[in-house]
């Protein structure tokens with residue numbers, strides 16, 4: 001049984017350290033046998049959630065596409081920057097749009113597992129944003145893996161091949177990914 005993971009990052013920045021951490025996690029997940037789709041949450045993809053817009057026009061096409069994508073995967077692999085102790089508005093906005101109901105569409109969050117990552121040039125690696133993200137996903141019905149990684153000094157953390165230069169940190173990343181795959185497998189079974 002191949003586990004399907006949807007990987008995305010809460011930063012739109014090209015040089016994003018979260019994007020780099022997510023890429024390392026995706027490499028690990030593919031090596032572990034998961035099928036991984038990479039989603040780019042560009043800032044121009046979705047408008048900021050607006051109930052009037054939804055009432056007048058329904059969900060934007062991009063939100064419907066995201067709902068379908070979420071529904072078609074067993075697990076979410078998410079890396080978020082920390083902004084003032086919280087995860088990013090880009091991420092929150094996408095998760096909010098995906099939570100809105102649409103006719104004849106399956107629940108995008110039901111039966112889903114998630115694994116969480118954060119990266120920051122700071123010492124704490126964005127760890128303060130992860131409990132908030134964990135709570136939001138739990139509210140949506142997602143089972144969030146207890147294993148997570150907050151990567152500090154992320155501007156100096158990567159080797160030339162994209163892996164984590166520190167072997168212990170790479171081991172921790174492997175565990176985050178492995179535990180997510182195991183959790184998604186258990187839920188699907």
Ligand SMILES: Cc1cc2nc3c(=O)[nH]c(=O)nc-3n(C[C@H](O)[C@H](O)[C@H](O)COP(=O)(O)O)c2cc1C
Pocket residue numbers: 011012013015016017018019080081082083084085086119120121122123124125126
């Ligand atoms: C508005 C704002 C608030 C920030 N707050 C935090 C913070 O609370 N903790 C932290 O470690 N870094 C904070 N940073 C620095 C980010 O971690 C840094 O910009 C990081 O590179 C963003 O992630 P990215 O590289 O994936 O885009 C903040 C940055 C911005 C723009």
